[in-house]
Amino acid sequence: MEQEVLLEMKDICKEFPGVKALDHVSLTVKRGTVHALMGENGAGKSTLMKCLFGIYAKNSGQIFLEGREINFKNSKEALENAVAMVHQELNQALKRNVMDNIWLGRYPKVAGVMVNEKKIYNDTKKVFDELEIDVDPKRIMSTMPVSQRQMVEIAKAVSFNSKIIVFDEPTSSLTEEEVEHLFKIINMLRDKGCGIIYISHKMAEILRISDEVTIMRDGTYVATKQAKELTTEEIIRLMVGRELNNQFPPKTNEPGEVALEVRKLSARYSVLEDVSFDVRKGEVVGIAGLDGSGRTECLENIFGIATRSGGTITLDGKPVFNRNAKESIKNGFAMLTEERRATGIFGILDIRENTVISSLKKHKKHHLYLSEKSMSKDTQWSIDAMRTKTPSQTTKIRALSGGNQQKVILGRWLLTEPEVLLLDEPTRGIDVGAKYEIYQLILDLANKDKVVIMVSSEMPELLGVCDRILVMSGGRLAGEVDAKTTTQEEIMTLAAKYV
Known part of the structure; x- marks a missing residue:
């Protein structure tokens, strides 16, 4: 039986200064289905959804919800009309x-004046119980890991009794166990007759959870196909317009002598306790572990942006203290943070300013003023090396897609010419073609005898790029494995050691 069309977007066009973000894109979502939306960074996926949700005003085209034409002026109007969106950037x-x-x-009121705290609590508990989310409704958001905050955002979308829910890269900060929980929620919503639009770069997820897949490229519609008819290779070919046979570049780096020594690293306000390890020149070391295991905290303490309670760091035989980010950069360290919007980009600045901000000293002319020519040259190198999609160097970074923002930040750190590069989820929200390019840049650094330490929630990524993998559990180092010979099962066993 043919399913009822719930949402129809016809010939949507959207232009920004200097760039045509959407060029006559159409999308049809049926009731009780999961419709995946795929494409490289900058393909226009999030822009299309923001036109639906009222964040952007489309230039032309029509949108129909249950046969009625809609044109939301803002997100409040969208939510009130049963269209919700779980954004990639919280x-x-x-x-x-x-x-x-x-x-x-939309607080419930007592006598139309006082906020009814009891009802808010009970209503929150009811939504959480329905979704099997184990979070205290009274907990302060800043005290929670990103993954739990993501679950709160999903619960918020469900609380509007939405007919259409857009998930934009929902699993980018979730562990495997949390991904399973999310899929359970999505299947429950699908069974209730919701239309789910699911944006992700993760092929295995798309093929598993979706009923239909629409693929976009460079702001245009490419194809819509049944998920069961697709393979990973076919999706990649449609997305990038070319074959991409190998997911990871060949490892050509040869680790040398020990460069970085970390001893008994402990943190004051986190789980991190007594962590010790060495990394050699030209080596890529991964850090695996479940959410809350101390992976991110380990990098933050090495880089000096978290409060260390004990431990020593030695680089090339010399002690380094790294008491703050400025001192760390001076000592040859660089760090790409997990939450680019909160701790990575300067949203009001343009791409050039975001690119050179950590290496301004090299652009000073006669120690008096900054050289526009020098900054422009380095920014262009970064854009070319990362294949960043942008109209110009002076485009505001917030106008770029999440993946292209990530490329700008990575380029920024590479320009500081670090001896030690710390990467926290370096390919989060990045498409398959761009991932390969970032993996290649990581291996290029290793070939130049640099030290690279990367945290990732994606096990295949750690196995494909790293030489060794350190496994964190409960704030401690649970073990160390050789990426060439280990298995995902061995890593997961170590990850659960101190839980």
């Missing part, structure tokens, strides 16, 4: 508690 009131974040702007 935008939450971190100083408020969980239930405030869910019901903000």
Whole structure:
């Protein structure tokens, strides 16, 4: 039986200064289905959804919900009309508690005046129980890991009794166990008759969870196919317009002598306790572990942006203290953070400013002023090396897609010519073609005898790029494995050691 069309977007066009983001793109979502939306970074996926959700005003085209033409002026109007979106970049009131974040702007009142705290709590618990989310409604958002905050955002979308829910890279910060939980929620929503639009770069997820897949390229519509008819190779070919046979570049780096020594690293306000390891010149070392295992905290303490309570760091035989980011950069360290929007980009600045901000000293002419020519040259190198899609160097970074923002930040750190590069989820929200390019840049650095340490939630990525993998569990180092000979099962066993 043919399923009822729930949402129809016809010939949507959207232009920004200097770039045509969407060029006559159409999308049809049926009731009770999961419709995946795929494409490289900058293909226009998020832009299309923002036109639906009222964040952007489309230039032309029509949108129909249950046969009725809609044209939302803002996200509030979209939510009130049963269209919700779980954004890739979380935008939450971190100083408020969980239930405030869910019901903000629509608090139930007592006698139309007082906020009914009891009802808010009970309503939050009801949504959480239905979705099997184990989070205290009174917990302050800033005290929670990204993955739990993501679950709160999903619960918020469900609380609007939405007919259409857009998930934009929902698993980019989730562990495998949390991904399974999310899929359970999505299947439950599908069974209730919701239309789910699912944006992801993860092929295995798409093929597993989706009913239909629409593929976009460079702001245009390419194809819509049944998920069961597709293979990973076919999706990649449609997305990038070319064959991409190998997921990872060949490893050509040869680790040398020990360069970085970390001893008994412990943190004051996190789980990190007594972590020790060495990394050799030209070696790529991965850090695996479940959410909350101390992976990110380990990098943050090495880079000096978290409060260390004990431990020593030695680079090339010399002690380094790395008491803050400025000192770390001076000592030859660079760090790509997990949450690019909160701790990576300077949203109001352009691409050039975001690219050179960590290496301004080399652009000073006669120690008096910054050389435009020098900054422009380095920015162009970064754009070319990363294949960043942007109209110009002076485009505001917030106008770029999430993946292209990530490329700008990585380029920024490469320009500081670091001896030690710390990467926290370097390919989060990045398409398959761009991932390969970033892997190649990582291996190029290793070939230049640099030290690379990368945290990733994607096990195949760690196995494909790294030489060794350190496994964290409960804030401690649970073990170390050789990436060539280990298995995902061995890594997961170590990850659960101290849980």
